[in-house]
Amino acid sequence: MRVVARAVRARGLQREVSRRRCHPQVASCSADVQSHDRHRKCYPVAEPRAEQWRCADSPAHPRSLHDAHQSFAARGLATSADASISGDEYKAGPLAEYERRIAAGELKSGDEYQERTLMELQELYENLMRDGYDIGLEKGTPRSSQRNSGGGWLFRHFMPQSKKPSPRGLYLYGGVGTGKTMLMDMFYEQLPETWRKGRVHFHDFMLNVHSRLQRSRGMADPLELVAEEIAEESILLCIDEFMVTDVADALILNRLFDHLFKKGIVLVSTSNRVPDKLYEGGLQRDFFLPFIAKLKERCVVHPISSPTDYRRLTAAETGYYFMGPGASETLHKLFIAELDGEEAKPTTAEVIMGRKLKVPLAGAGCALFQFHELCEMPLGAADFFGLFKNFHTLALDNVPIFGAHNRTSAYRFVTLVDVMYEHRARFMCSAEGTPKELFDKVVTRADAPPKTKTRANLLEDADLLVDDELGFAKDRTMSRLTEMHSKEYLKEHAEAHMSAEHPFSAVREA
Structure with a gap:
C-alpha cells in the first residue's frame, strides 16, 4: 500500500x-x-x-x-x-x-x-x-x-x-x-x-x-x-x-x-x-x-566530512605508474605497445582560442611527453583541455618530487591531473616516488614545522614548499592519481572512449 x-x-x-x-x-x-x-x-x-x-x-x-x-x-x-x-x-x-x-x-x-x-x-x-x-x-x-x-x-x-x-x-x-x-x-x-x-x-x-x-x-x-x-x-x-x-x-x-x-x-x-x-x-x-x-x-x-576516501578503496595493486630503476624505459616500451603497430611521430593539437600545442610523440590516441615539456612550459588549463580532446591516453616521463624549487610546475601538474580526471583519460607515468612522496614537501602554513637554526635542519627545510592552495590541492591530486590506476577507473575510461561517436582505436583495459 x-x-x-x-x-x-x-x-x-x-x-x-x-x-x-x-x-x-x-x-x-x-x-x-x-x-x-x-x-x-x-x-x-x-x-x-x-x-x-x-x-x-x-x-x-x-x-x-x-x-x-x-x-x-x-x-x-x-x-x-x-x-x-x-x-x-x-x-x-x-x-x-x-x-x-x-x-x-x-x-x-x-x-x-x-x-x-x-x-x-x-x-x-x-x-x-x-x-x-x-x-x-x-x-x-x-x-x-x-x-x-x-x-x-x-x-x-x-x-x-x-x-x-x-x-x-x-x-x-x-x-x-x-x-x-x-x-x-x-x-x-x-x-x-x-x-x-x-x-x-x-x-x-x-x-x-x-x-x-x-x-x-x-x-x-x-x-x-x-x-x-x-x-x-x-x-x-x-x-x-x-x-x-x-x-x-x-x-x-x-x-x-x-x-x-x-x-x-x-x-x-x-x-x-x-x-x-x-x-x-x-x-x-x-x-x-x-x-x-x-x-x-x-x-x-x-x-560532507566523511572520513572514507572511496577512491582509495578501489585502488588497484598494479597499473601504469612506474618508479625506480628502469621506470622510464618501461614506460616507453608500454607506450609503443599501446600504438598497435602505428608509427609514433610528432604532431600538433588544436586548443581553444586559436592556440596550438606541440606533442613530441603521438599515435593511436596516445601522447608521450617528458615532464618538463608539459609542466615547465607556459601552459595552462586551456592547453590541457585541448590535449585531452585529441588524446585519450597520456604517457608522462620523469615526474619529480615537488618542493620550493618547482612550485610553478607543481601547480601545472595539479591542473593537468584535474583536467585528465575530468576527461576520464588514462595516465601512464614514470615518477621519482609514490603519489604521496611527490607531495611530501608541500604543506600548508598551519602544517609547516617551526623554523630551526641548526645547519642540518636549514638544509632539510630549504626545499619545503609552504603554500596553502597547493597544500589543500595535494590531497585531491594524490587521491586521483591513486584512483586513475584502479581497475574500476580504467574500465570507465575504456567505456567512455569506446562509446564515443568517433572511438579511439587503441583503448583497452589494463
Missing part, C-alpha cells in the same frame, strides 16, 4: 508539472494568487540561515534515509525507485537513485555524511520541481528575470507578479574522495532533460568565460553580456571542484556572479574548501571577498 500511495502522489506531482508546462498562465496567475504567500512561508528564498529554509510546521531534519522517506513523502513526492511514472519523463530524485544504487550493490550503505548531503540535494530537487516553470528552467520559456517587462503601470500594480526568486543553491565542501561529485551528478541526472541546466568543471567554466569575454570586447559591460548568455543556456549551473588560484579569475568572479544571481541562476558546486578559505592569501583578495558573501547568501553551505 505504501508503494501505491507514493506512486499516486508522484503522479499527482507529474500532472501538476505537465499542467504548468501546457498552461503557464494558470501557474502564473491563479496558483500564485491562492498559494503564493503560503509557499513563501514554507520555502523562503535566499535567507541568510539554512535553518530557515523549511516549513515552520515541518519535522526536524531527518536522522536517516527512512525518516527522510516519511518527510519527503508527506509533502507529496515519491521517494522510492519503484514509484515509476508513465508519460513525460519524471524521476523521483537523488534520494531514490541513491537507494537504488545501494540495493543494486553499486554503492556501500551506512555513510551518514553522504545521506545528510542527499537530503539537502533532495530538498533542492523538490524546490526546483515545484518552481521550475516560474524561474524559467524549461527551455523555450522566458526566464523569471525577463518577465513583467510590459503591460503598463496599472497592470503591473494590480495583477499578481509572476516573477519569482530562485531557490538557494548548494555549496558542498569536504575532503577528497568523499563522494561530492558523485552526489552532485546524481542530483543533476535526475532533473528533466528539457531544462536549462549545465554541469561543468570549474577550470572549463572559467575557460569558457574568458573565451566569451574575448568575443565581447568593446561592450559597455562585457561581463553582463556573458552572464546573459550563460543564463539563457543554464538557469541551474552545477560546477565541480570550485578552486580559485588565478588572480584574473578572482577579479572576474565577483562581478560575474553578481549578474548571474540577479538573472536567477541557481548554483550547485563542490569544493575541497569552505567558502571563507577560497583564494586565501591570493593577490588583491579584498576584491574577491564580496563574492564569498554572495556565495553564502545564495547557497546553503553544507559540509
Whole structure:
C-alpha cells in the first residue's frame, strides 16, 4: 500500500508539472494568487540561515534515509525507485537513485555524511520541481528575470507578479574522495532533460568565460553580456571542484556572479574548501571577498566530512605508474605497445582560442611527453583541455618530487591531473616516488614545522614548499592519481572512449 500511495502522489506531482508546462498562465496567475504567500512561508528564498529554509510546521531534519522517506513523502513526492511514472519523463530524485544504487550493490550503505548531503540535494530537487516553470528552467520559456517587462503601470500594480526568486543553491565542501561529485551528478541526472541546466568543471567554466569575454570586447559591460548568455543556456549551473588560484579569475568572479544571481541562476558546486578559505592569501583578495558573501547568501553551505576516501578503496595493486630503476624505459616500451603497430611521430593539437600545442610523440590516441615539456612550459588549463580532446591516453616521463624549487610546475601538474580526471583519460607515468612522496614537501602554513637554526635542519627545510592552495590541492591530486590506476577507473575510461561517436582505436583495459 505504501508503494501505491507514493506512486499516486508522484503522479499527482507529474500532472501538476505537465499542467504548468501546457498552461503557464494558470501557474502564473491563479496558483500564485491562492498559494503564493503560503509557499513563501514554507520555502523562503535566499535567507541568510539554512535553518530557515523549511516549513515552520515541518519535522526536524531527518536522522536517516527512512525518516527522510516519511518527510519527503508527506509533502507529496515519491521517494522510492519503484514509484515509476508513465508519460513525460519524471524521476523521483537523488534520494531514490541513491537507494537504488545501494540495493543494486553499486554503492556501500551506512555513510551518514553522504545521506545528510542527499537530503539537502533532495530538498533542492523538490524546490526546483515545484518552481521550475516560474524561474524559467524549461527551455523555450522566458526566464523569471525577463518577465513583467510590459503591460503598463496599472497592470503591473494590480495583477499578481509572476516573477519569482530562485531557490538557494548548494555549496558542498569536504575532503577528497568523499563522494561530492558523485552526489552532485546524481542530483543533476535526475532533473528533466528539457531544462536549462549545465554541469561543468570549474577550470572549463572559467575557460569558457574568458573565451566569451574575448568575443565581447568593446561592450559597455562585457561581463553582463556573458552572464546573459550563460543564463539563457543554464538557469541551474552545477560546477565541480570550485578552486580559485588565478588572480584574473578572482577579479572576474565577483562581478560575474553578481549578474548571474540577479538573472536567477541557481548554483550547485563542490569544493575541497569552505567558502571563507577560497583564494586565501591570493593577490588583491579584498576584491574577491564580496563574492564569498554572495556565495553564502545564495547557497546553503553544507559540509560532507566523511572520513572514507572511496577512491582509495578501489585502488588497484598494479597499473601504469612506474618508479625506480628502469621506470622510464618501461614506460616507453608500454607506450609503443599501446600504438598497435602505428608509427609514433610528432604532431600538433588544436586548443581553444586559436592556440596550438606541440606533442613530441603521438599515435593511436596516445601522447608521450617528458615532464618538463608539459609542466615547465607556459601552459595552462586551456592547453590541457585541448590535449585531452585529441588524446585519450597520456604517457608522462620523469615526474619529480615537488618542493620550493618547482612550485610553478607543481601547480601545472595539479591542473593537468584535474583536467585528465575530468576527461576520464588514462595516465601512464614514470615518477621519482609514490603519489604521496611527490607531495611530501608541500604543506600548508598551519602544517609547516617551526623554523630551526641548526645547519642540518636549514638544509632539510630549504626545499619545503609552504603554500596553502597547493597544500589543500595535494590531497585531491594524490587521491586521483591513486584512483586513475584502479581497475574500476580504467574500465570507465575504456567505456567512455569506446562509446564515443568517433572511438579511439587503441583503448583497452589494463
